[in-house]
Amino acid sequence: HADDVWSAAVDLLDQTLLPETLSRLICETPGQLHDAIRRLVVRGAPAIGIAAAYGVTLTRVDSRADAAAVRSRYLETIDYLATSRPTAVNLFWALDRMKAVVQSVEDAELEMLPNRLADEAIRIHEDDRAMCRSIGINGAPLLQGCQNVLTHCNAGGLATSTLGTALAPIYHLHENGTTLHVYADETRPLLQGARLTAWELSQAGIPVTVCTDSMAGGLMKAGNVDAVIVGADRIAANGDAANKIGTYPLAILAHYHHIPFYVAAPTNTFDMALASGDLIPIEQRDPAEVTQPGGPSGRTTVPASAKVTNPAFDVTPAELITAIITERGVIQTPNQANVAEVLNA
Amino acid sequence: HADDVWSAAVDLLDQTLLPETLSRLICETPGQLHDAIRRLVVRGAPAIGIAAAYGVTLTRVDSRADAAAVRSRYLETIDYLATSRPTAVNLFWALDRMKAVVQSVEDAELEMLPNRLADEAIRIHEDDRAMCRSIGINGAPLLQGCQNVLTHCNAGGLATSTLGTALAPIYHLHENGTTLHVYADETRPLLQGARLTAWELSQAGIPVTVCTDSMAGGLMKAGNVDAVIVGADRIAANGDAANKIGTYPLAILAHYHHIPFYVAAPTNTFDMALASGDLIPIEQRDPAEVTQPGGPSGRTTVPASAKVTNPAFDVTPAELITAIITERGVIQTPNQANVAEVLNA
Numbered sequence: 092h093a094d095d096v097w098s099a100a101v102d103l104l105d106q107t108l109l110p111e112t113l114s115r116l117i118c119e120t121p122g123q124l125h126d127a128i129r130r131l132v133v134r135g136a137p138a139i140g141i142a143a144a145y146g147v148t149l150t151r152v153d154s155r156a157d158a159a160a161v162r163s164r165y166l167e168t169i170d171y172l173a174t175s176r177p178t179a180v181n182l183f184w185a186l187d188r189m190k191a192v193v194q195s196v197e198d199a200e201l202e203m204l205p206n207r208l209a210d211e212a213i214r215i216h217e218d219d220r221a222m223c224r225s226i227g228i229n230g231a232p233l234l235q236g237c238q239n240v241l242t243h244c245n246a247g248g249l250a251t252s253t254l255g256t257a258l259a260p261i262y263h264l265h266e267n268g269t270t271l272h273v274y275a276d277e278t279r280p281l282l283q284g285a286r287l288t289a290w291e292l293s294q295a296g297i298p299v300t301v302c303t304d305s306m307a308g309g310l311m312k313a314g315n316v317d318a319v320i321v322g323a324d325r326i327a328a329n330g331d332a333a334n335k336i337g338t339y340p341l342a343i344l345a346h347y348h349h350i351p352f353y354v355a356a357p358t359n360t361f362d363m364a365l366a367s368g369d370l371i372p373i374e375q376r377d378p379a380e381v382t383q384p385g386g387p388s389g390r391t392t393v394p395a396s397a398k399v400t401n402p403a404f405d406v407t408p409a410e411l412i413t414a415i416i417t418e419r420g421v422i423q424t425p426n427q428a429n430v431a432e433v434l435n436a
Numbered sequence: 437h438a439d440d441v442w443s444a445a446v447d448l449l450d451q452t453l454l455p456e457t458l459s460r461l462i463c464e465t466p467g468q469l470h471d472a473i474r475r476l477v478v479r480g481a482p483a484i485g486i487a488a489a490y491g492v493t494l495t496r497v498d499s500r501a502d503a504a505a506v507r508s509r510y511l512e513t514i515d516y517l518a519t520s521r522p523t524a525v526n527l528f529w530a531l532d533r534m535k536a537v538v539q540s541v542e543d544a545e546l547e548m549l550p551n552r553l554a555d556e557a558i559r560i561h562e563d564d565r566a567m568c569r570s571i572g573i574n575g576a577p578l579l580q581g582c583q584n585v586l587t588h589c590n591a592g593g594l595a596t597s598t599l600g601t602a603l604a605p606i607y608h609l610h611e612n613g614t615t616l617h618v619y620a621d622e623t624r625p626l627l628q629g630a631r632l633t634a635w636e637l638s639q640a641g642i643p644v645t646v647c648t649d650s651m652a653g654g655l656m657k658a659g660n661v662d663a664v665i666v667g668a669d670r671i672a673a674n675g676d677a678a679n680k681i682g683t684y685p686l687a688i689l690a691h692y693h694h695i696p697f698y699v700a701a702p703t704n705t706f707d708m709a710l711a712s713g714d715l716i717p718i719e720q721r722d723p724a725e726v727t728q729p730g731g732p733s734g735r736t737t738v739p740a741s742a743k744v745t746n747p748a749f750d751v752t753p754a755e756l757i758t759a760i761i762t763e764r765g766v767i768q769t770p771n772q773a774n775v776a777e778v779l780n781a
Contacts, residue, residue, distance in 0.1 A: 110739040275742070279624060279648040282729065285738045293741035300743040303624040303726060305649040305682025309750040312684065337650025339657065340689055347688045381648060384627065385730015385737075392730075393630045394455040396638035397620070398645040405654040 099209075101145045105132045106249055106283075110290040121149050121168045128175035128182075131281060135250020136324045136360055137219050140185030143172045144212035147189045148205065158198040165193045165204070177372045178333055178404050180325040184359040185215050216252055222357040223254040225418035230260030230320070230355055233414065233421070234271065237317035241274040241307060244335035245287035246322025246355065256322040256355040258292070260416070265297055273299045274316065276307055278335060280380040280401065304337050311348040319345045323356040323415075330409030330425025331368025332356070336402055342411035351413040354425075358417050358434055366427075368406035376401045444554075446490045450477045451594055455635040466494050466513045473520035473527075476626060480595020481669045481705055482564050485530030488517045489557035492534045493550065503543040510538045510549070522717045523678055523749050524669040529704040530560050561597055567702040568599040570763035575605030575665070575700055578759065578766070579616065582662035586619040586652060589680035590632035591667025591700065601667040601700040603637070605761070610642055618644045619661065621652055623680060625725040625746065649682050656693040664690045668701040668760075675754030675770025676713025677701070681747055687756035696758040699770075703762050703779055711772075713751035721746045 118124040124146035150168040247255035278284035292299040345352040378399035415422040463469040469491035495513040592600035623629035637644040690697040723744035760767040
């Protein structure tokens with residue numbers, strides 16, 4: 092009603108419709124934003140964090156409410172948005188930053204809270220831009236001698252603010268005159284590699300070849316892959332990294348073929364409270380993502396009599412990771428000590 | 437015209453329409469049968485061989501033709517059907533048997549040739565039934581202690597005459613009171629695991645769970661896979677085995693997790709003229725199979741600006757194969773000597 096205070100809306104590119112359709116989704120409530128994260132309209136660990144931060148600013152607050160009620164209204168939104176997806180820790184990291192703003196503002200300055208929250212969301216967004224840029228700079232030397240690089244899912248601009256994480260070194264090299272050829276695993280079930288990575292690399296003028304997830308091994312055997320680089324949704328203190336389902340087998344294939352396997356992620360992807368990757372919660376998603384490979388309006392290719400499993404992530408143990416590329420530097424041979432050294436630097 | 441002699445038609449279950457639609461395709465000419473093989477209406481190395489053998493009987497022969505012309509007409513059909521798909525050697529094996537019939541019949545008995553060819557096609561079909569049965573018996577002890585078995589693509593009844601190759605030991609155990617749970621890799625791009633393996637196992641009352649190809653590694657890590665069993669399209673003299681794309685990475689994953697990896701195939705799958713798997717020709721198929729995961733009427737999920745690779749098979753080196761199960765016995769630790777020992781027994 093008339094006493095409500097609304098912030099601006101959050102305007103998202105609807106990634107579920109790419110590459111065929113460029114369409115924007117306007118979220119005007121935390122509920123709409125929660126749904127957008129859950130449905131993967133916006134996805135990618137850093138982008139989820141940024142979107143959720145903006146989502147907090149959509150909180151509807153009664154202007155007659157007292158200080159305690161206003162604060163609790165924002166904290167409710169924060170807790171609610173934290174339930175949108177379980178695995179990417181950047182979501183909780185961003186919401187914790189927003190929570191700190193809610194908790195630190197003085198009662199007397201409470202009318203400033205909406206602006207302070209908007210400023211914090213913008214800072215989270217800007218911080219991510221800077222982190223992507225630094226990951227690109229730090230990772231570029233590792234890929235410098237490569238001709239063909241394989242990636243999985245989408246850890247590019249669409250998953251972050253700008254340059255991405257796994258794709259940042261590739262974009263950085265391209266901007267500086269060295270253009271690699273990228274193999275993009277299609278990344279079943281939701282095809283982020285085929286739909287998003289292939290699209291954004293093509294837009295940037297970087298040659299890309301899409302393969303099914305099952306083809307990566309054969310490409311490596313044929314000598315067509317010089318390095319693998321992927322993002323991460325959560326990294327434990329020992330360097331074990333959760334990322335899109337299919338990453339763990341890729342790491343084993345790279346190991347078998349003596350190909351370097353890199354994870355690129357900002358330091359806010361680390362969850363230092365978890366000693367190992369076994370403790371990372373793994374999201375199970377709707378079986379329909381598997382049974383309808385062409386999307387909800389397409390063919391159902393699994394008989395109703397069969398069961399379906401659909402974990403969205405797997406965990407790659409640190410010993411299969413050649414290096415983790417962060418904005419603070421490169422963690423070679425990831426383990427607890429080497430992770431701590433770069434994170435505490 | 438009226439002087440043409442027609443054999444019976446070849447009646448095929450159209451596997452491209454499974455699991456949603458049970459529909460039969462009637463082939464009345466070698467051209468229709470060639471197209472059915474090429475489009476995967478019938479697929480699976482043994483089934484392709486059987487279908488092609490029946491396809492030879494569809495040859496249209498002018499009853500006024502002389503012996504040389506009749507023979508050359510059949511040989512033309514044989515050569516033509518051999519161009520339908522390049523990798524499965526069972527196709528050439530079956531056509532060679534048909535060719536031997538054409539070449540061995542006496543001129544004086546030439547009118548018997550259609551019947552002799554029909555008899556030979558039926559014998560090829562019956563031989564396959566017996567081979568599947570023996571593969572089931574020979575392979576069952578290897579899976580006896582397992583609870584969960586993972587398979588890739590479809591090497592079941594739909595790929596052969598009856599029990600399949602990879603699925604034969606599973607069916608044999610089921611018939612004898614031991615029912616395993618099967619994980620079926622969906623098998624992109626054409627989803628034979630999701631569409632066909634899940635369907636036929638369900639029909640038989642064997643519990644099956646479909647996963648994307650990218651999930652097999654995580655299932656193994658979690659201890660959910662006791663053995664992997666797959667079919668083959670061509671096996672070289674040293675035991676290297678070509679099979680559906682995605683088989684080679686599965687073999688590496690099984691090796692990494694210390695899980696046995698079995699190949700089940702009749703001895704006519706061996707191509708003893710090839711010293712190693714590097715010499716096996718690999719079919720490249722239409723990129724549309726990758727770009728339209730829900731089929732030709734579904735969504736296009738790869739932007740037109742990206743390239744696509746679509747090899748239909750990969751080659752698993754013998755050192756990654758625990759054993760090859762044939763109708764003549766089990767080849768443990770496949771290599772040139774061990775293959776020769778069982779094949780020459």
